[in-house]
Amino acid sequence: MHSLQPSAAKDRTPAPAMVDYEHALRILSALVTTLPAPDIEHVPVHQADGRILATALQALAPRPEADISAMDGYAFCCADIADTGLATSTIPLRDYVVAGDQPAPHHRGTAATILTGARLPAGADCVIARERVEVRNGLLHLAPSDIAVGKNIRQTGEEFAAGSPLLTASQKLDWRHIALLVSQNITQVPVYKPCRVGVIASGAEFAQSAPDSRAEINTPLLHAMLTRQGAHVTSRVVCSDSREDLLAVISELAEQSDILLTTGGISVGQTDNVLPVMEQLGASCLFRRVKIRPGKPFTLMQLGSVPVFCLPGNPGATAICAQVFVLPFLRSFMEHRQALMSFPVLHGRSSFSHPSLSDATGFVPVTCAQSGMETVFSLVPSKGASDVLCFSRADGLLLIPPGQTITIGDWCSATRFCSI
Amino acid sequence: MHSLQPSAAKDRTPAPAMVDYEHALRILSALVTTLPAPDIEHVPVHQADGRILATALQALAPRPEADISAMDGYAFCCADIADTGLATSTIPLRDYVVAGDQPAPHHRGTAATILTGARLPAGADCVIARERVEVRNGLLHLAPSDIAVGKNIRQTGEEFAAGSPLLTASQKLDWRHIALLVSQNITQVPVYKPCRVGVIASGAEFAQSAPDSRAEINTPLLHAMLTRQGAHVTSRVVCSDSREDLLAVISELAEQSDILLTTGGISVGQTDNVLPVMEQLGASCLFRRVKIRPGKPFTLMQLGSVPVFCLPGNPGATAICAQVFVLPFLRSFMEHRQALMSFPVLHGRSSFSHPSLSDATGFVPVTCAQSGMETVFSLVPSKGASDVLCFSRADGLLLIPPGQTITIGDWCSATRFCSI
Incomplete structure (x- = not known):
């Protein structure tokens, strides 16, 4: 950790050495482990898509919760089917079970009509599919060779038992996990609060009144890129070259952000105010420039506990630094990982x-x-x-x-x- | 196109033949071309992330809009640097230009201090980087061999000229396109309205009062999966085996949806109401079952102009059908493509x-x-x-x-x- 020395570009003492790409990643990896875990909140399961699960979850109940018919067909007890040596046996039809029923115990010596998803009557041990049999005069005609204990039955807990680990902490939730949570009747999900990212650009050229007014591209670019990742982004554009204006905005956003991004203003020109302001605020410098192209000016600071990514002003360079440094860091932070996630x-x-x-x-x-x-x-x-x-x-x-x-x-x- | 015949499963006339996977895709591809283009709305550019651009966009202005300095340095006219054969030449420093300035024409015979991003004074044709020169007593000392016309200058329109095609219709917008739109001072973007998808599950087992009450998984699963793709999803669970209840909900959602999905109720059991209800409503059947595993019961109907994906009730089968059939169809519809998009x-x-x-x-x-x-x-x-x-x-x-x-x-x- 180094501190930048007093300010005007020309007489600034040498900044910490330029690092190479791998070294920058190692510094970011070390930094992310020093950050506190994000706060936890509970959200309804139907609003949990894209959120990061904060705690591991175990199964509350087995799935299936009971023995369930996998077919539209007929349930019976195999021992009740006399194997006469003939091609077909018969058994009288009696009960009728649909999904949602809590069926009475199976009446031995009979078969029950059963629909897909229905709970098996206790004592039945086989389901034969509707299209494999004939029903005449209240009698089910079936081939004894076609039956077997357990056939067409989804056994209690065959997908998972109660207490089985279902989801691990730090997973990003989508339809796959939501289906699993809903299957357990879980309605509220503990997730990490979104990372609060502050993004700041500055420059007199961004004032609409500037003689050569320019569109400020970097904050909307970063806003869209980081919001898509689940961050809560607050953007500010300082439309002046005033050091005081920039200091006020950096101070304000640093108070309310987990991560801060600045764009531009980190070169050696007289209007490059970011590093002098950071130094004035007592920030430490983790590295000054990286051996990448484009993106060489990228500088990493820390203001109190807030990491500050000082990105270049050129939008192409900023986009690349955001992709290769900010996104892996953001993801690691949001998922509370103990090292920098590598990008896919x-x-x-x-x-x-x-x-x-x-x-x-x-x-x-x-x-x-x-x-x-x-x-x-x-x-x-x-x-x-x-x-x-x-x-x-x-x-x-x-x-x-x-x-x-x-x-x-x-x-x-x-x-x-x-x-x- | 076929129509389902009257209802009770047993005496239903043969449904249209089962199709194989490729055939199902061809039918879906033909279907998507018959659908009208989604309506267009205008949204602020900072809300356009994830939306589908409805029209092609051309550049309103060149980028850069003017000749711009790519460096912190000094601007001059190369013809003013006398090549004396010595290692260095000198030229007096006069003006000072920062980004946002509309500089006066260049004063020949002098050099101007210029910052990165500043507009080049008319008549200057070279920028030399600050670190390549010395300034002493108001004179710039530089090596004539180090200069060249156009050096360190971003030329007007070098990225693109006014009128250049920037974005094509049907692109899904993200930070890359938003940066480009903002660079053109475009504040409102024409995008397609989101696809309205209705999702319906039914079954007495989903009633909390059912003796063997079950969690209904498919609608939250599909809701999360399709919302993530940008669809506006309306989900309904009919907690009964009543054909009338299902008919009422299908009718209601068909009125207000571009695409309808049902889950379950398409087998041959007495509580399988989806196909009888669809037939009662006058829907046509585009295919009945697909040779895929799992997911074989998947049936494609059309109710008026609304495609109806009749998905299986098993959540695994529904998820797979949604991935391999519904998502490509949804994307093709939302992007107004003239054929089915293949999934990556x-x-x-x-x-x-x-x-x-x-x-x-x-x-x-x-x-x-x-x-x-x-x-x-x-x-x-x-x-x-x-x-x-x-x-x-x-x-x-x-x-x-x-x-x-x-x-x-x-x-x-x-x-x-x-x-x-």
Whole structure:
């Protein structure tokens, strides 16, 4: 941990050394373990989709809760079917059971009509499917060779017993888990509260009154990207180059955020206020710049206990830093993991060549296509760190390891732009 | 197109023939093209994440809108730098330009301090980075060999020109597109209205007062699965075996839905009311049962113009039918595609063997793991069509083609459970 020294860019003392990509990930991994667990709240199960389960859950009841007919057919006790050596035996039909009934004990020597999903009368041990028999004059005609104890019966607890582990903590819930919770009549689910992320951009050029007014792209970009992951995002744009204005907004959002993101203002220009303000607020610097391209200016600070991702101002660079650093960190925090989650990696062949980026790790936008059994990555042309068109044409980012030249046909790794 | 004949299961005339999986997909593909385009509404760009763009959009302005400095540095006109043959030349510093300024035309014979993102003064044609020069006594010292026309300048329109196609209709919007829209100062986005899906379950066993009351799993399962895809889902559970009750609810939801789903009640039991009710309402049957396992009872009807997916009652079978039939159909409808979207397929090797399912197409839950450059599918044990635990342990469904035995190491295809 280092502290930035006094402020004006020119006479700032050397910042902590630039780190490489892997080193940055290790620092983030260590950082995420120092954060407190998110608070827990209870939500109705039908509102739990996309939320993170906060505690492990065990089965309250077995499933099925009782022996259940898997067929529309007839239930009886196999011992009651006389094997006469003939092709068919008969047994009188008596009771009728549908799903929802709590049937009386089985009347031995008879068969009961039973529908799919109905509870088996105690004492019956076989269900024969409707289409395998004939019913004439109140008698069921069936082939003794066609029956067996347990046939067409879903046995109590065959899916799981009471007390079985069902779900583990930190799972992101979707229809699969919701079905399981509902099957247990669980109506309220303990989940982690969403991560509160503050996102701040600043610059006089974002004022509508600026002579050369510019659209501020980074906060809506980050807002959409992080909200999709389940974060509660608060965005602020400081439309000035005033250090005081920026300090006020950073202070305010730091109070109410679990994670803070700034974009722009971390270069050496006179209007680059983020690092001086962070230093004025007493933040510590975990690293200053990363050997990646684009995205080199990315700097990681900590203000009190709040991690502050100081992202570059160019939207392309910001998007890439958010994908490869912020999203894994956010997910790890939201799921209360004890290390940085790695983003899902797709392996495939490159359809293009790319020069080495010397000691930098490169991230280039690519499309991912299936070709036979392989994934093929194709380069999406980019005009560099400020390009926002290239991503809308791409499916993900191909990683170019430091010092490595990519040749057509090389096996490579990419991360897909994902939504969940 | 066929019509179901009068009702009681036993004397129902033969339903349209069972179709195989591929045939079912072709019927769905034909059906989706007959549906009207979804209505269009305009939403603020910051609420457009996850929505489907309804019209193609062109660039309103070039990006960048002007020649912009890509660096903190100094702008000048290359012709003003005398190449004296010495290692350095000098030029006096005069103006100062930051992002947001509308700078006066460049003063020839001088250099201007310029910050990243600032608009280049007209007449300047090169930016040299701050760290490549020295400034002493108001004079910029630089190496003539270090300069070139256009250097460190983002040229007007180099990302895209005004009028360039930016986004095509039917794209699902996320941060990538939102960044692009915001860069164009677009504040309202034309998107398709969400698909309205009605989901209906029925059965006396779902009444809390039933002697053997059961949790109704399918509607919350489908609600979560389809809502995540952007549908507006209305769920109803009819807690009786009354045909009239079911008819009333189907009629009501058909009025207000683009697509209808029923679960259960499509077998031959006396409480299987869905098909008789559909027939009573004058629905036509597009196919009756599919050669898939599980999920064979799945039947496709059409009630007026509303497609009705009659799904099996077993939650495992319903989940699989929803994944392989309903989701592709829903997506095609929501994106107004002219054919059925195929779901994303993952290729990999099977780590298990599986017998042939005769002429049925099988879907078995699997985990998908990366092993070196390959994806490896591992079987998740399932207790069959009613099992809801198996999915929560799985990442997707492996497809077993009809008549095909799976052997360890075989290349297979699977669809991942996906969220977006």
